[in-house]
Amino acid sequence: MQRIYFDNSATTCLDPRVLEAMRPYFDQWYGNASSLHALGRESYNALEEARHRTAKAIGAQPREIIFTSGGTESDNLALQGAAFANSAKGNHIITSTIEHHAVLNTCRFLESQGFRVTYLPVDPDGKVDPESLKRAMIKGTILVSIMAANNEIGTIQDIRELGGIAHDAGAVFHTDAVQSIGKVPLDVGKDNVDLLAISAHKFHGPKGVGALYVRKGMNLRPLVYGGGQERGLRSSTENVPGIVGLGMAIEICMDGMEGNVERMGSIRDRIIMGTLSSVDGCHLNGPKEGRLCNNAHFRFDYVEGEALVLSLDIKGIAASTGSACSSRDSETSHVLKAIGVRNEHARGSLRISLSRMNTLEEADVYLEAIPEVISRLRAISPVAMLSKSSNPGV
Numbered sequence: 001m002q003r004i005y006f007d008n009s010a011t012t013c014l015d016p017r018v019l020e021a022m023r024p025y026f027d028q029w030y031g032n033a034s035s036l037h038a039l040g041r042e043s044y045n046a047l048e049e050a051r052h053r054t055a056k057a058i059g060a061q062p063r064e065i066i067f068t069s070g071g072t073e074s075d076n077l078a079l080q081g082a083a084f085a086n087s088a089k090g091n092h093i094i095t096s097t098i099e100h101h102a103v104l105n106t107c108r109f110l111e112s113q114g115f116r117v118t119y120l121p122v123d124p125d126g127k128v129d130p131e132s133l134k135r136a137m138i139k140g141t142i143l144v145s146i147m148a149a150n151n152e153i154g155t156i157q158d159i160r161e162l163g164g165i166a167h168d169a170g171a172v173f174h175t176d177a178v179q180s181i182g183k184v185p186l187d188v189g190k191d192n193v194d195l196l197a198i199s200a201h202k203f204h205g206p207k208g209v210g211a212l213y214v215r216k217g218m219n220l221r222p223l224v225y226g227g228g229q230e231r232g233l234r235s236s237t238e239n240v241p242g243i244v245g246l247g248m249a250i251e252i253c254m255d256g257m258e259g260n261v262e263r264m265g266s267i268r269d270r271i272i273m274g275t276l277s278s279v280d281g282c283h284l285n286g287p288k289e290g291r292l293c294n295n296a297h298f299r300f301d302y303v304e305g306e307a308l309v310l311s312l313d314i315k316g317i318a319a320s321t322g323s324a325c326s327s328r329d330s331e332t333s334h335v336l337k338a339i340g341v342r343n344e345h346a347r348g349s350l351r352i353s354l355s356r357m358n359t360l361e362e363a364d365v366y367l368e369a370i371p372e373v374i375s376r377l378r379a380i381s382p383v384a385m386l387s388k389s390s391n392p393g394v
């Protein structure tokens with residue numbers, strides 16, 4: 001059976017070129033990057049090359065890149081690090097209601113430590129209104145954190161404008177760019193970003209490695225203390241193979257970005273238009289314009305999202321009901337709630353997320369499967385039956 005992988009916002013497959021680049025650092029050049037001998041120096045040089053590649057991809061200086069264990073740690077280091085380091089200036093933080101849990105739960109923790117957090121609402125497309133950010137800024141606002149693009153519904157935020165507003169008021173601006181990197185052009189200087197989180201496994205790199213961009217001169221308190229690696233901000237012996245993989249993956253991703261964004265965008269559009277036109281009672285979540293080139297997110301009336309994902313899986317198509325992090329609990333997505341989708345409607349959600357490895361032919365296989373899968377699920381849905389008997393027109 002042909003396997004189609006449409007869950008690339010959860011994670012991506014490793015690019016074979018990335019694996020090749022990483023391989024020698026497992027079994028040949030296994031030295032500790034802090035060691036003085038040749039094996040150590042080889043690791044150190046590989047680490048610095050990866051730092052250059054990562055910095056170049058986002059318009060930063062190599063010294064401004066701190067390697068971490070992934071997006072979650074990068075977000076934690078950014079938020080906790082900036083909050084605690086700036087607590088003498090104020091205790092107010094602003095974020096949005098549709099952030100990833102790596103940001104939201106860190107904000108909850110910071111609230112327990114005496115910080116005050118404002119959670120900005122979003123419009124029905126998932127956009128943060130810059131005016132609402134302006135209104136929320138107060139004298140003691142030390143930090144603003146707004147994601148560059150949402151992992152569930154694909155909304156892209158205008159981070160340049162939001163970052164500018166934060167800076168005008170003297171606050172630090174952090175953005176979670178885990179989903180946008182390689183899909184939305186970015187330059188940390190022009191985009192008014194002080195702290196930016198990325199994660200290698202979202203762009204065909206390995207899992208368990210990420211980076212935080214920390215603007216020169218920024219004051220951060222570390223999360224872990226130890227041997228002082230990564231300029232004292234992230235002690236622990238560096239994950240050299242993983243970091244080499246991140247550097248290679250980000251370089252490949254940036255080299256082909258323009259063409260890949262266009263190609264993914266046309267596959268996404270075929271999926272969106274084909275699904276909406278072939279299935280009644282289907283709605284697009286997130287914006288029509290200004291959404292990630294790899295994201296399509298639907299809700300289907302009278303269908304259970306889990307049953308839909310499993311039915312597609314039987315046909316060899318891997319997709320998800322929402323974000324991977326929330327797909328195993330039955331809580332309604334906080335993102336769908338925030339854009340005003342009612343609980344019972346949110347449960348019939350499907351997220352298709354693409355990567356540069358997907359093809360138009362795969363989209364066509366999905367488009368052939370989806371009307372049949374939906375009508376079969378509706379035929380056995382007690383909710384659809386009840387609704388039909390009370391409203392025969394449905």
Ligand SMILES: Cc1ncc(COP(=O)(O)O)c(C=O)c1O
Binds near residue numbers: 070073100102199324
């Ligand atoms: C927007 C966003 N931020 C952070 C993360 C966490 O990244 P990681 O899995 O590398 O910890 C994810 C992962 O899904 C994400 O989508």
